[in-house]
Amino acid sequence: MHTYELIYILQADLDEATLNGLTETVENLIKTANGEILKVDRWGKRRLAYPIRKLTEGYYVLVSFKLDPSEVANLRRTFGYNEQILRSIIVRTL
Amino acid sequence: MSDYKSNSGGSRHYVSKPKFCQFCADKNLVIDYKNVDLMTRFINETGKIRPRRQTGTCAKHQREVAKAIKNARHIALIPFEGDIYYDQNS
Numbered sequence: 001m002h003t004y005e006l007i008y009i010l011q012a013d014l015d016e017a018t019l020n021g022l023t024e025t026v027e028n029l030i031k032t033a034n035g036e037i038l039k040v041d042r043w044g045k046r047r048l049a050y051p052i053r054k055l056t057e058g059y060y061v062l063v064s065f066k067l068d069p070s071e072v073a074n075l076r077r078t079f080g081y082n083e084q085i086l087r088s089i090i091v092r093t094l
Numbered sequence: 095m096s097d098y099k100s101n102s103g104g105s106r107h108y109v110s111k112p113k114f115c116q117f118c119a120d121k122n123l124v125i126d127y128k129n130v131d132l133m134t135r136f137i138n139e140t141g142k143i144r145p146r147r148q149t150g151t152c153a154k155h156q157r158e159v160a161k162a163i164k165n166a167r168h169i170a171l172i173p174f175e176g177d178i179y180y181d182q183n184s
Contacts, residue, residue, distance in 0.1 A: 007128070007169050009169060009170065048170040049167075049170045049171060049172050049173040049174075050170060050173050050174060050176075052170060058170065060169075062128075087168065087169050087170065088169075089165060089168055089169050091127070091165065
């Protein structure tokens, strides 16, 4: 188990219920892979430094979690499948 | 006088450089890609990573800074090119 940090950007034009649903699915993804969520920090709407898929705004969410290293590649892949997630990054932290 | 001559020649624009690495001097200052204000100090107005000769960071920390900037670019916190836009709301 290592500690990781995940930031993902959701489309900013989604309504509150969809946003909550998506954040929950992400958390469940980590939990089903026997991970442990340490902290969830919603940065909220932010202007992107450059347009992604012609969108200028994004909804940022930061998650710190503990997960087995073998599961991380799997998690990274799942983010690519979701259309509403514009970008994501997973970084190992101390 | 010969020392002055070596500085005056050349086409590079002279930027006065700090004599020490700020990350070595201040151990509390962590290089973090999420810290937009810190990252913008290490990119120039075209969005390029500023060289060590301008920022004065040591080789070890420059590598970490470069990595952090690339991470920050990926999640659209700082631009790949061009000036940074400051949001009035945040």
